[in-house]
Amino acid sequence: MRLSKKGEYALRAMIALARNEESAMTITQIATSQTLPKKFLEQILLALKSSGLVRSKAGPKGGYELAEPARSITVGMILGAVEEPISHTRTANNTDENLAPSGVLTLLEDIKLYVRNKLETVSLQEIADEAVTAQDMEALMWYI
Amino acid sequence: MRLSKKGEYALRAMIALARNEESAMTITQIATSQTLPKKFLEQILLALKSSGLVRSKAGPKGGYELAEPARSITVGMILGAVEEPISHTRTANNTDENLAPSGVLTLLEDIKLYVRNKLETVSLQEIADEAVTAQDMEALMWYI
DNA sequence: ATAATCTCTACCGAATATATAGACATTTGG
């Protein structure tokens, strides 16, 4: 299990916006403040925009800002905008009826549910308040 | 979050061995019984061996067998043998002392712990008893 | 000795992740 750079950068970009909620930030400002590759960040911001998490405006005085208060945006929403969603499908021949109660499929279902719920419990506000550095973010690339 | 083919194949190979605990199986037998690519399986079995989960013997009448009863081998042990381990390191500047209680780092620690514990709750015996088909195993490639 | 097996290291091709390029559209202020 691994958090992609895309996921990491999305979180960091959103943190930058959350810490600057009064005014819009240009892509360049976000990129330099968080040391993110600008053109890659562009794509990520577009994804965040099409998920409705940020607003943007072109032109001078343009830039990006949060579409909602940081309090009401969750880590799960941010990651969901740029990562594959948690699949929650069971194969036809493994419905609850014929599945052994402690089987590996049930196990994985449990894990998915837990992770999904967890990701929805932490708000952008909380992680923006936390003093998370770029170095800390590196630690977010985690494995199972 | 994704289970690699390596992980899937390791589980299936171990299931094959668990269902045939009386005698050793050759790589070819394991590969054909579970429809696994033989040369790839070789490498996986070597990893399982160096983790002490299986024993092997060369020569005629040689082959692989479980090093311990299927009851005492867990899914976590199998995946751990072939996948990257769950890292459990915290960066120096994010010890418990200065970490916000609901921060993203804590969140991820929680997830890791939960998954790690979960993977240790299901034994090889349990998944070998369960009628898990190759098709079911496909469903194990899951995403978060 | 020979044949059957496991062991080890290197390599390859394809897919995926990461990143860059550049032409274009939109907005602001003069």
Place this chain on the structure above:
DNA sequence: CCAAATGTCTATATATTCGGTAGAGATTAT
């Protein structure tokens, strides 16, 4: 209306990982 500053979009390039293969060598049973 023009120019400059920005975001938008699509294509492409590069790096890394994944899945798989090759083949020479070591071990064992008979």
